[in-house]
Amino acid sequence: MKVFVAGATGALGAQLVPQLVAAGHEVVGMTRTPSKQDGLRALGARPVVADALDPDAVARVVGEAEPEVIVHQLTALSGKMSLREARHPERAAMAKMTNRLRTEGTDHLLAAGQAVGARRFVAQSFGAFRFARSGGPVQTEADPLDPDTPAPGLDAILHLEQAVTSITWGEGLVLRYGGFYGPGTGLSLDPDAMMAGPIRKRQFPIIGGGSGVWSHIHVEDAAAATVAAVERGDPGIYSIVDDEPAPVGEWLPVVASALGAKPPRRIPRWLGRLVAGEVATMMMTEARGASNAKAKRELDWQLRYPSWRLGVTKGLG
Ligand SMILES: NC(=O)c1ccc[n+]([C@@H]2O[C@H](COP(=O)([O-])OP(=O)(O)OC[C@H]3O[C@@H](n4cnc5c(N)ncnc54)[C@H](OP(=O)(O)O)[C@@H]3O)[C@@H](O)[C@H]2O)c1
Numbered sequence: 298m299k300v301f302v303a304g305a306t307g308a309l310g311a312q313l314v315p316q317l318v319a320a321g322h323e324v325v326g327m328t329r330t331p332s333k334q335d336g337l338r339a340l341g342a343r344p345v346v347a348d349a350l351d352p353d354a355v356a357r358v359v360g361e362a363e364p365e366v367i368v369h370q371l372t373a374l375s376g377k378m379s380l381r382e383a384r385h386p387e388r389a390a391m392a393k394m395t396n397r398l399r400t401e402g403t404d405h406l407l408a409a410g411q412a413v414g415a416r417r418f419v420a421q422s423f424g425a426f427r428f429a430r431s432g433g434p435v436q437t438e439a440d441p442l443d444p445d446t447p448a449p450g451l452d453a454i455l456h457l458e459q460a461v462t463s464i465t466w467g468e469g470l471v472l473r474y475g476g477f478y479g480p481g482t483g484l485s486l487d488p489d490a491m492m493a494g495p496i497r498k499r500q501f502p503i504i505g506g507g508s509g510v511w512s513h514i515h516v517e518d519a520a521a522a523t524v525a526a527v528e529r530g531d532p533g534i535y536s537i538v539d540d541e542p543a544p545v546g547e548w549l550p551v552v553a554s555a556l557g558a559k560p561p562r563r564i565p566r567w568l569g570r571l572v573a574g575e576v577a578t579m580m581m582t583e584a585r586g587a588s589n590a591k592a593k594r595e596l597d598w599q600l601r602y603p604s605w606r607l608g609v610t611k612g613l614g
Contacts, residue, residue, distance in 0.1 A: 300527055301362050301415075303327045303349060303406055304370030305337055308481035309421065309474075312520035313370065314340040320524055325362040349402040352409075359409035366527050367410045369420040369461075371398040375483070377491065384574030387449035396453035403457045407464065416467045419526045422458055424473030424536055425512055426576075427451055428585040434510045435542050436585045438473070438534045447576045458534060468532045474519050475512035475538035475587065478605065479612050482516050484552070486614040493613075496553050502562040504569030504577065507546030509584035512538035513605040515612050525596040535592040541604040542586025548605060555609040 300317055304310050305326030317324050318341035326342035327349070328334065334344035345362065347354035349371050359367065373394035382389035403420065410418055426448040428436040442451065461469040478484035483491035495501040514522075514537055522537040549561050569578040592598055602608035 298365045298527070299323045299325065299363065300366045300368060301325045301327065301359060301364035302342070302368045302370060303355075303402075304368075304372065304421070305340075305342055305344075306330070306333045307370055307372065308375060308477060308516055309519055309523070310370050311340065311481055312479075312517050313368070313523050314342045316520050316524050317527065318342070320528070322527070325358075325364060327358060349398055349405065352405040355405040356409045356412060359406070359415075360413050363413055364410075364415055366417040366419065367406055367415050368523060368527065369403060369406050369418070369457075370523075371402045372421065373398060375491075383577065386574075386576050389449075392449045396450050399450070399453040399457040403460050407460060411464070411466045417470070417527065418461055418464060418467055419470045419472065419523060420457055420461045422454055422471045422473045422534070423450075424538075424587050425475055426580050426584050427454070428587070430579075430583045430585065432585060434544075434585060435588050437588050438536055438591055447579050449576070462532055462534060464532075470526045470530055470532055471534045472519075472523060472526055472537045473534060473587065475514040475536070477516050477519065478513055478608060479516040480614065484609075484613070486556075493556055496549070496561065497556050497558045499559055499562055501549070502564045502569070502573075503546050503549055504564055504573060504581035505566030507544055507549060507563075507581055509545050509579070509581045510542050510586035511545060511548065511580075511584060512536070512542045512586040513548070513608070514538050515600075515602040515605075515608040517612065518600045518602055521601070522592060522596060522598045525598045530596045535596065536587035536589055537592055538587045538589050539600060539603055539605055539608070540589065541606070542588075543605070545581050551606060552609050555613065
């Protein structure tokens with residue numbers, strides 16, 4: 298099939314493009330950065346340049362590509378966050394831009410897809426830290442989200458999920474990825490990686506016992522699930538996470554050890570609120586993980602790293 302990938306150069310896109318090519322698809326990859334075109338060619342895609350927030354530019358490149366499937370991987374999450382922003386992530390420039398890409402960017406791609414007669418649309422979403430904090434430790438796609446979550450961007454995520462799954466001109470699938478780790482992500486061997494850097498420096502403490510449950514996903518497995526969603530599966534929402542949701546108090550020491558760091562510090566909840574803020578404290582103490590049962594069953598998706606335990610020892614670099 299001809300597949301148009303918006304966000305083809307990102308952490309996920311860089312894994313996705315070669316996997317799509319290897320599966321026999323013809324890939325057109327969008328970037329807003331002309332200097333990244335050669336990199337896309339090297340991955341096997343035909344590059345196109347457009348700003349996702351410019352509806353005319355998006356309509357032009359999608360119209361010229363005439364894809365059967367559009368994949369939306371646009372975010373602005375890979376930059377750096379200052380400590381002040383980490384305390385109030387809703388104020389961070391990367392959160393505001395990601396909200397725009399998930400609202401305006403989604404609408405422009407959907408309009409362009411409908412106009413060109415695409416028949417399938419697969420979009421990146423994010424489920425972690427947004428489940429209602431009243432249910433069990435592991436939640437499914439049918440479980441409610443928390444309307445009062447302090448985590449930023451819920452409105453934009455709901456917009457994307459609703460807009461994509463309600464299209465009538467094609468099949469809309471939403472992939473709620475877990476926390477990415479692996480090459481190019483915030484948890485990798487890169488010394489400056491957004492999460493791995495502070496973990497190495499013991500600046501990523503376990504707050505309040507670390508009972509918050511996180512679902513991780515290796516970026517290579519996230520890309521494999523995306524290839525599966527391009528090829529099959531009914532419209533709807535899928536959690537793309539590994540088999541082992543785990544409390545922070547369990548996974549963080551293992552990850553620190555895999556990075557060659559000393560064990561993480563432990564601080565009480567009141568101090569966490571003070572130094573790390575409300576969002577980080579919620580993530581560390583109250584977050585719920587997600588089940589991948591639906592994605593495995595309906596997308597026929599196999600994981601190379603079914604557990605983060607294996608992934609952080611074998612798949613970070
Ligand atoms: N995904 C999550 O749920 C999540 C949550 C928290 C943190 N993280 C971390 O953030 C990173 C996310 O990886 P990712 O692959 O989702 O994102 P990414 O690596 O930041 O890639 C974003 C993609 O979107 C494109 N893009 C952004 N704005 C654009 C615009 N205005 N017009 C056209 N294209 C635009 C970029 O294109 P160009 O730059 O080529 O123009 C790039 O291809 C990882 O490091 C991950 O660990 C992810």
